[in-house]
Amino acid sequence: MRKITPALLATTLMLAAAAPQAHAERGADHPEVSRYPGAVIEGYDFKEYEEAQLILSRPINRGGEYTAEKVLPVEGRVTYIHYEMPKTASALQVFRNYQSALKRSGFNELFVCDRPCTEANLGSFKTLMKARDLYLNGSRENQYLAAKRGNTYVSLWVNDLGEPNAWLFVVEKGSLDDNQMAISGESPIAKSLSEQGRVDLYGFQFDTGKAVLRDSSQTTLKELGKVLQENPTLQIEVVGHTDDVGGADANQRLSEARARAVTEALSRTGIDASRMLARGMGQTQPLAANTDDAGRAKNRRVEIIVQRPAVTAATQTQANRTAPRPQAQPAPANGNAGESSKPAADTTRSVIDSATTAIDTAYKLKGLLGL
The missing domain is CATH 3.30.1330.60 (OmpA-like domain)
Structure with a gap:
């Protein structure tokens, strides 16, 4: 049996803390918008019918509240996805790829705001975007676009939180089904x-x-x-x-x-x-x-x-298509006061497996160093 010394144990704990953990995603890609290669879903929300608002001009601060000269309110099915990108990518690289992918799939740009579109934290735009309590964060390398194809609208922020992050809203414009409480029968x-x-x-x-x-x-x-x-x-x-x-x-x-x-x-x-x-x-x-x-x-x-x-057939079909909803998570320290924290990655590897892997790594390092 291997003898674990205090020094080796300390090294093991450091390695275990630094070791990357498996990530369980919170949702699924929207079928109308491709995922950037290597991106991971960090936040997800879907509403069968909600309001959203696309920004069509550069946001401005008026009396402590952000607004824009041009906006486009849209109601319908609203999907929100927060992606975290590979650290090797730049925010500009991610943004330009989204632009190209949307154009190739037939979307027409309604507004593009290149970096630095704004130096305000994205959390300041929740009211402007009618984003409710959805998580938005970051103020570095902010870039934004709004696009449309048919009745589908895309509102996208890309910025840098140590790695590029994308904040995607897809709105499928539609009329409200206000007959869902209907129950058939004449009695x-x-x-x-x-x-x-x-x-x-x-x-x-x-x-x-x-x-x-x-x-x-x-x-x-x-x-x-x-x-x-x-x-x-x-x-x-x-x-x-x-x-x-x-x-x-x-x-x-x-x-x-x-x-x-x-x-x-x-x-x-x-x-x-x-x-x-x-x-x-x-x-x-x-x-x-x-x-x-x-x-x-x-x-x-x-x-x-x-x-x-x-439940109407259309409602049931949409419910079956919808991915699982995420639970609310706390916000990172670099967000505005009052912002919710960035969701932490889900840990799917067991503690025992993590400790065993870390110990094995420690012994490999010991051998390489000749200790």
Whole structure:
């Protein structure tokens, strides 16, 4: 067995700290824009429908806030990708290659701002670009371009953070699908779920203090079941409510049991149980005062709440295409105050493998040095 001396251990730890780590990327390239060779994705975000703004003239500082004489607001699918480039490349080299690649693929330049386009930190342009809380950073070698092909718009910054970095926004202009909450069906239940996202049902009948559905509940059960059958992607929450007769704890348990009774009855009709969540609220959400029979009757109900609406085919296709979303990461010290930090590279090599590799490297160096 190798004997690890204090000196060798110190060397090993230094090597382990310096050793490059494998990187797990946070997203995927946009199919309309090629990746620069050797680039690594450091940040990714996708929104099915958002607003963005392309800069079409040199940014200027007015009263502490950056603006531009010409801008182009665009709404649609917005993809954000932050790339880190190889250290051997220059920011100019990367920028010129992006220009050429976009032209070759049919994009027309709308605006180009060569270095130094601005010496401000890119984080200062979030409002101008409508970039929300997306990570932008760096002020050295800033270069920018905006380009268009058909309904696809590209907004790109390239700068130097010790190595070239590219900050890419691709906007696929389109109209908002504001019918995603639509639920098909002509029944009162379907219309209420479509228009309001919820409905209170009084057709589920139970004996006092019991959680067994009466036969008189079948009409409401069939109507709700039909809505679920006609909208196979619809997911619901079934919420039981009681009046205040009896103790609060007993009413809580009763409301939960009644909600489960409804979901179990729907399951027996062929509705997948995974599409339904049963929950009880007891007497905590009355719709009327519990001072008379009419008020208590209004409070005893089963509420159906839309959890996930019926998804259109186009929405589902886009969801399947979309890469995994990254988690927010902290910003580097050289950013503006208030900027979020640059995401750290994901470590995929295990600690044991890293230590073993470092030790082996240390012994190789020892042999080379004749120690």
